[in-house]
Each structure stands twice: as structure tokens, then as C-alpha cells.
Amino acid sequence: MYTINPATTNPDDETTTIKVNDATSSYGEAAPSFGISVGSNVKDPGNLTNDDFTFVNKATGQVVVGVPTDVGDYEVSLNASGQAKVAAVNPNYQFSAGSLVSGTYTINDVITHSEITVSRTIHYIGAGLRTPIDVVKTLTYDVATSKATGISTYTPQGSYAAVTTPTIAGFTNSGNVDAVTPEASTTRPVNPIVTVTYTPTNEIEYSEITVTRTIHYEGAGSQTPHDVIETIVYKVATNKTTGEVSYTPQGIYEAVETPDLAGYTNSGNVAELIPSATMIQPENSMVVVAYQAISKPGNGGSGSETNPATPGNDNNDNGNGTGTSSGSSNGTSISNVGNNKIVVNATNINRTTLIESNQHKLPQTNDDSDKADTIAGLSLLGLTLGLFGFKRRKRDEK
The missing domain is CATH 2.60.40.4300 (Immunoglobulin-like)
Known part of the structure; x- marks a missing residue:
């Protein structure tokens, strides 16, 4: 009998080497079909499937059941079923472990x-x-x-x-x-x-300012008092760090008594004022005091007026010592000329009332007041001339 035994392969002989092909995929993709590359002296069975391979996680050394799906590197080798298929088509060789070379399967992350x-x-x-x-x-x-x-x-x-x-x-x-x-x-x-x-660092800079309060009078024409001006000094503290400024008064505004003027009322005295410290810059202020002329009622009548006797009054004296007389001249009644109570004409306009009324009407100007004085003066002149004529007629009648 003649027997031929299979030759044992040498790992250094590339012609008899069987190597599992390397493969890669991306995470989530389907697994590739794994295969082998063979030396020139051996055959590929051509019927290998993924079930003919074993996968070992290179990082952990653990064998993976089935084809791996996790990201990582895996060693891929022929398992028993795969080796059997290779041996079946290569009966002349007994493959040593070194002739069956593993491959690498890499699953890359995406x-x-x-x-x-x-x-x-x-x-x-x-x-x-x-x-x-x-x-x-x-x-x-x-x-x-x-x-x-x-x-x-x-x-x-x-x-x-x-x-x-x-x-x-x-x-x-x-x-x-x-x-x-x-x-x-x-x-x-x-x-x-x-x-x-x-x-x-809170560096403080100090300075001073002066603030005024003006008492301003108005309403009494030429008799109106002059303004009174009061001043207060404020200490100013400026924080150069924060820019904040404070103002502290160094005194008070004293009370100011309003002067009384004959023929006028006024709006009152000006009270004392104590300013407070403040973070707002104080400003000059003004207090206005107003004068109001006192109105005098006019003399109403029928064109004649009788007044008590005045010592030394010889106007139209009738000799009875009573100091009371009446008469007429061109329709004008005359009564007690010595007391400046003069009825200018039949409308019974009193001269004093006329002047004061016009002064009260226009306290800011002298125009109407001067006109009133002129009218009154002319009326007085006319009355005097009439009185002179009246006395002359009396003498002529005697």
C-alpha cells in the first residue's frame, strides 16, 4: 500500500498561508461580508459566511457573540466551521496555527x-x-x-x-x-x-457758593419799597471718586417785615426760612410781596353838600357864625371848600375820590394819575373864579 499524508504548512511559507481579510464599517451601518485571502498553493472554499468567523474585542479580550455592532477594533479569525471548509478543499495540507492569520474588523464612530x-x-x-x-x-x-x-x-x-x-x-x-x-x-x-x-479712595474737595433770596415788592407805584436781598453761603463737598456733591447751608434767611404804606394793604411779612442740606444745587429764589390800594367810596348826592363849620373858614360866610353856606354858580354847587371836599359838577364827583380811584386803577404808571390831578386842578381853578364872581355880585347887590 502506498499512502500520501497531508503536508504540514509552514507559517513562513506565504504560498500556503490563509489570512482573514481586514474590514471596516461605520457605526450604524450593516456588517460587511467577511472573507479570506489564500496563498498560491491553496484554495479558497468560496462558501464562507460571517458565521464561519470569530470576533474578539481587542480592548477587552472578550469574544463577541455574532458580528460586533459597537464602535471598536475586533480580531477576526476562522472558527471551527470555517477551518473545516478550508480543509475540505485543501486535502494536501495540514494547516498549522501560524498559517491561519487573523484579520481586524474596525467599527468607526460617526x-x-x-x-x-x-x-x-x-x-x-x-x-x-x-x-x-x-x-x-x-x-x-x-x-x-x-x-x-x-x-x-x-x-x-x-x-x-x-x-x-x-x-x-x-x-x-x-x-x-x-x-x-x-x-x-x-x-x-x-x-x-x-x-x-x-x-x-473717597477724596473730597471742598468749596463754597452763595445763594440769594430776593424779597420783591410791587403794586404801590413810586412808593413801592426797594427789593431786599438776603444771602446764604453753602459749603460744597464734592466726592471726586463718585462725583456726588452735597450742599450744606451755613445760615438761615431771616424774617423780613413788610413796610406799611398809607393807603395800601400788603400780602404780609416774609417768614424766616431754614434751608436744609441737599444733594441738589440750590438756586436763587424770589418772594413777591404785593401791595393793594385801599378803595375809598365816592360822595353821592344831589349837587350840594353841607359840612360842619371849620375854624377860620370864610368861604361864603353868611355872618351867622355857623360856617355853613350854600350857593350856586352856573349850576355848580359849592360846599366847604376849605376841607378840599369839592363837588366839581352836578355829577357829584369828589376830587379826592377821583384821584385815589385813578391811582388805584393804574398803580404801575403815573399817566392817569397826572391827568386826574390836572382835571381836579382845572376844576378847582374854575370853582375859585366862580366863587370870586359870586362874592363880587353880592357886593354889587349891596
């Missing part, structure tokens, strides 16, 4: 990319109205999101620039803000805030 912009705000506090406005710096991040895990990785595409803190007179500050490059992270970055604090 990464999507996007961008976000993050802002770093430099926020200033402590300087009151002079506090600088916020400074905002932006930074772009690349966002790489894993399809397999849903985890995103945020990678900055630059740095936050340095910011110089403005100097403010009367304040110190907590310093400049340095440049910074954030690290990549799987935590979504938030908008950072850097606070710069100003601390006042």
Missing part, C-alpha cells in the same frame, strides 16, 4: 461637527456712575458629536484676549484680565463672567 460661540464678559463694579460698561469677548468652539454615544466634545478654536482695566481717578481696581485658552471638554462651556472691582 462624528458630526458644528460650532458654538461662547462669550466671556468682563464686568466692572464699584465706581458708581463712572463704572465702565461691560467688555464682551467671544470664542468659537468646534463641537464634535459621537453618533454612537451622543457625547459631544467641545474644542476651542482660539483664546480669550487679555483686557486692560480702565483707570479711574479716585479708585483702585482689582487688576487687568489675562488672556486664557480653555481646554477641550465634553462639558458644554458656559459664558464666563470675570468681575473687576473698583475700590474708592
